[in-house]
Amino acid sequence: MTVRLIATDLDGTLLRDDLSVSPRTRRALDAVRAAGIEVVPVSARQPRGIRMIAEQAGFTGWALGGNGAQCQHLTTREVLFEAHVDVAVQQAVAAQLAERLPGVLFVSVRSGGEVFIAQDGYAELAHFEDHKRDPATMGRHDLAAVLAEPSLKFIVRHPDRLPAELIMDVRALGLDGFAVTHSGAPFVEILAEGVNKAWAVAKLSDHLGIDRAEVLAFGDAPNDAELLAWAGRGVAMANAHPEARAAATEVTVSNQDDGVAMILERLLDDAG
Template structure:
């Protein structure tokens, strides 16, 4: 019996235009009516959830920052936070800058409300990257970016794709952090044990829900751990190889309302 649905947003629950279809909203409502907790699990920060939450009917828990923190959307209460320590992000930034001088960094802090960007970062960014206008990003020295722990530490190159940049990071052979990418044009660096799976596990511990009672949906490399950890992991047809390899099943793509299609079949099979 599924007691909690953990779903990624971009590329998974949302269509390519960023909307929640009426079919998807109806399926989510039906799951909630069946007593299932439905939780968005996203790389976004809480400020980037407002429109989606209204469209999808999310009013309770949300896992943000790739699992680094959880909030209650109704009350605004922070359930937990896990930060990347200053020494780990500083070592990564300084060594990577030597190898790739064009790389720029940003630090997400204070529940996701504070975004500290290195000089030159705003010129690489669009609003959709962080649900924050680039002109709001103050140009800061690298030392200021590194001065406090990060919920999420952003690493970006104007010359390399995220996959290629990930290879550069891995060649440094550093430890003390976890690194992933979500389909956005940058890498996301977290505390060493943090992932979407870790975040959902923390929430489930509070709610008394076992991993075997979790149904998860995702499409990107940062969803792979969650799809593997959950009792039932479902990748979208448009998913990246890491997500497809980690999943138990595959549903339709996000523009075909794959989450809704799967939930409709699952809910139809429940005892009346």
């Protein structure tokens, strides 16, 4: 397999549990870039969250954030594409879900991922690690304000429901016009219809003139499953969710044991 693009998830995959890039992983990333291979972070994080670790990882080019809803260049800030959840879709989901699940709360992420409009009460449930954002900056908005504009990512959270349960609740509404996923964080993420990490990497690959068979992908969570199945070679981490493992063509060691670096080192050895 000829690899021209490496698409890697961050949290639970490239990053160790303390959110660091190990020296071994950084050496491996630098080596594949020196070999002319494009390395692209593909994350549920917004670009601002990706930029928090960009220097550690040496990321300076294209980044796919919001589970694929946006493609932004980390250096020039050029936006290649964005996909938004329609206002009408958000309103329908919120109205029906609030009736079914009292206490459910919503967030609209807008404007390149920089604007975070959280419903009153959401910040009390949140921690910095959830969104790589201080809860004190999330605001306290009424639901009408949350639903007023299209979202790159529409977040659904309930104080007593696990993400896997919430996804079933959303799907049970029987509505269409959106995609829903979760990344292991304590909420679910609603995206524009058809949007996921595979969709985004496919669009970027087309832009770069790279074939699907030339893509090597890494991931660990349910929101990585489509990408791992789509890529020419999909690698799940040993710590991966069963959905990600089932979608992958192979499994490497855990993020704590530098599983991405191990595969990249072998890739270069085989090419050498």
